[in-house]
Amino acid sequence: MAFDSNDMMYVTLSNGVKMPQLGYGVYQVGAEECERCVTDALEVGYRHIDTAQSYFNEEQVGAAIAASGVDRDDVFLTTKVWLEHYGEGATRASVEDSLRKLQTEYIDLVLLHQPFGDAFGAWRDLVRLYEEGKVRAIGISNFYVDRMVEFCEFNEVKPMVNQMERHPLNQNTELMEWEKKYGVVPEAWAPFGEGRGDLFENEVLAQIGAAHGKSTAQVMLRWNLQRGVVVIPKSVHRERMEQNLDVFDFSLSDEEMAQIALLDTETSSFFSHADPKMIQWFAQIVEERKTNHDHRKDKKNW
Template identity: 45%
Template sequence: MTALPIPSIALNDGNQIPQVGLGVFMVEPGETERIVSEALEVGYRHIDTAHIYHNEKGVGRAIANSGIPREELFITTKLWNTDHEDPRSAFEKSLDRLGLDRLDLYLIHWPMPMLGTALDAWRGMVQLIGAGLTESIGVSNFEIEHLRELHEETGVVPTINQVELHPFHQRRDLRAYCQANGIAVEAWGPLAQGKSDLLRRPAVTNAGVAHSKSPAQVVLRWHVQQGTIVIPKTTRKKRMLENADLFDFSLTEAQMAAIGSLDAGQNFGPDPRTFDVL
């Protein structure tokens, strides 16, 4: 099985992450092995899961049965909100479910500011690096104030901040902060989760016609052209290939600006400052 020609992004710890991966949020546990197996078969090497998705075992089975050397894969999972006080134990349970002996990236899933536990969780994550159990550590859904606390209190900057990001919710201030501090930005819901008319907007469809690309490819290209990592979710092999076929064209400055003008500060997922699900 040949890997797709997807470029990698350099992280602030010297590691590399493929710029396009497969996200398995809301993928049913019983379907996960098949879907991840198909993704690996068509050439994906970057898979993003989480404990709370309840499908780590399916991801692990697909990896084990793929025959792909472990060093060719990039696997991410995440620390859930109830596990902030003991990230080492939660990490080891995720490793066991995945059937792996190390991770490429481990993320704190949500900052949970109302609990005030993220800082101690981050200290525990740093210890995982020291123990050689994960190559990189980062965060998900962290706002500027949450990122600043980690840096100021520990001196360790996350490699990645994975956030809801799409043309309707462009997070310009947060992205600027991350860029200034060497934090790579990874977009979940890069196509607005199918909850809007994004793919029917003229700024998107006109660019698609100009480049003979689908509206989804145009939006994903808009992301990667800004250096963003994307993990679109799909359960269809044809769409997997389409979502990764982004590197044989470039949007013009005018096309990038037209899509950029769609920003409405509109999120379709939870607000990280108030999300408190345990």
């Protein structure tokens, strides 16, 4: 597919930085195929890549961008700080490590991956890196409404983005109202809910798709784009990468948007970050990693 980058939609963050509203996510893309996948994604036209320290593929992302021939300034690059790197000093060191692995002088967006532990200390480091120009924008991820409001109220520099699970079965609509109050741009992880709840086969989405000659995947992405949400679908298949990018030549009517709004179950398709047992699990992972546990074997979603 020849993709015309003029077709891309953008959001402007509170500090004026422009972010492509559709990007390519590399969670669960193994290190062995990540470089090929990011190369494909850049070739088909993606100019926004979402990785994380905890995906263990930053080196492959960096190598693919460096070899692509695409100007570094034309790619919007996000990474996320993992929990064991939270705290003043540790967060800075981890971002400097990410910069090396990603082979870049700056990162466009750095997020705190989880709302636990010394997130405030980590934030102070991110603010300094932002002020030094090593990071163009900073934000948070998986901060539910109470934690996001707390974080915005008790920090001078507000997060610019909140990356959360957002798909038709878990829409996080109330959170969006609060994000708007604080100028936080909503971003969706798992914009397809990874297909859970049979989302790719959902009849409402399929009927809407048929009316536009589009797939359920494309309807899901278009719905979030029209709500003002940034989306970062993942696929290891080049033809799906192309399909997921081909969402700028149609639009959903108000009625279709309202039909999709009715699919909301207001429940995570994965797990709740407010579940005390999950918080214990996160703490345990951090502890295990300190004792050289092989973290690549962790199968849970974050």
